[in-house]
Amino acid sequence: SAVISQKPSRDICQRGTSLTIQCQVDSQVTMMFWYRQQPGQSLTLIATANQGSEATYESGFVIDKFPISRPNLTFSTLTVSNMSPEDSSIYLCSAREDTQYFGPGTRLTVL
Amino acid sequence: AQSVTQPDIHITVSEGASLELRCNYSYGATPYLFWYVQSPGQGLQLLLKYFSGDTLVQGIKGFEAEFKRSQSSFNLRKPSVHWSDAAEYFCAVGHMNRDDKIIFGKGTRLHILP
Numbered sequence: 269s270a271v272i273s274q275k276p277s278r279d280i281c282q283r284g285t286s287l288t289i290q291c292q293v294d295s296q297v298t299m300m301f302w303y304r305q306q307p308g309q310s311l312t313l314i315a316t317a318n319q320g321s322e323a324t325y326e327s328g329f330v331i332d333k334f335p336i337s338r339p340n341l342t343f344s345t346l347t348v349s350n351m352s353p354e355d356s357s358i359y360l361c362s363a364r365e366d367t368q369y370f371g372p373g374t375r376l377t378v379l
Numbered sequence: 380a381q382s383v384t385q386p387d388i389h390i391t392v393s394e395g396a397s398l399e400l401r402c403n404y405s406y407g408a409t410p411y412l413f414w415y416v417q418s419p420g421q422g423l424q425l426l427l428k429y430f431s432g433d434t435l436v437q438g439i440k441g442f443e444a445e446f447k448r449s450q451s452s453f454n455l456r457k458p459s460v461h462w463s464d465a466a467e468y469f470c471a472v473g474h475m476n477r478d479d480k481i482i483f484g485k486g487t488r489l490h491i492l493p
Binding site: 269272274301309310311313316360367368369370371372373375 | 411413415421423425469473483484486
């Protein structure tokens with residue numbers, strides 16, 4: 269099974285700033301995903317991170333707000349741009365091999 | 380439309396008692412089914428998965444789940460819960476060898492009474 273790490277594990281940020289979250293997988297994977305989990309809620313898919321091409325965003329999420337990079341088959345980043353308190357959530361990275369595995373998440377608080 | 384329903388938002392059981400968490404799905408093809416657990420402040424850990432074959436699936440931590448096609452259900456069970464099982468449990472459906480996204484239920488929070 270894939271082992272996924274994320275950095276940072278948590279952060280507290282000021283309104284209007286941006287935060288980049290890193291996701292590292294211990295093996296090469298074709299598909300990587302970014303999810304948001306708002307307090308007390310289930311997971312919402314933000315986008316699929318495609319290696320070598322632009323990410324595919326779900327309805328309600330746009331590249332300007334959540335730019336994603338996927339430079340190789342083991343690494344991806346998600347940036348939360350121009351943050352507001354409504355962006356306070358857990359952001360989870362996920363990778364798909366035979367099944368889908370998740371990182372430990374990044375807990376973001378925006379003041 | 381594809382969906383996953385977990386009808387119980389909260390469930391409380393006594394330590395040592397048996398547990399069943401319900402999950403119903405709607406999916407156009409033969410589904411791949413999953414149960415994940417999320418402990419407070421943690422990411423999601425895969426408990427078990429069903430792809431094909433035996434409809435009773437064994438997972439980690441003593442959990443099992445049974446796929447019932449006629450009922451479109453994939454309920455999670457454990458014969459005797461431990462205090463450490465207190466967590467949020469998510470049922471999910473998808474298809475691993477296609478481009479389909481995994482769809483998650485809203486989750487069931489399990490509380491354990493001492």
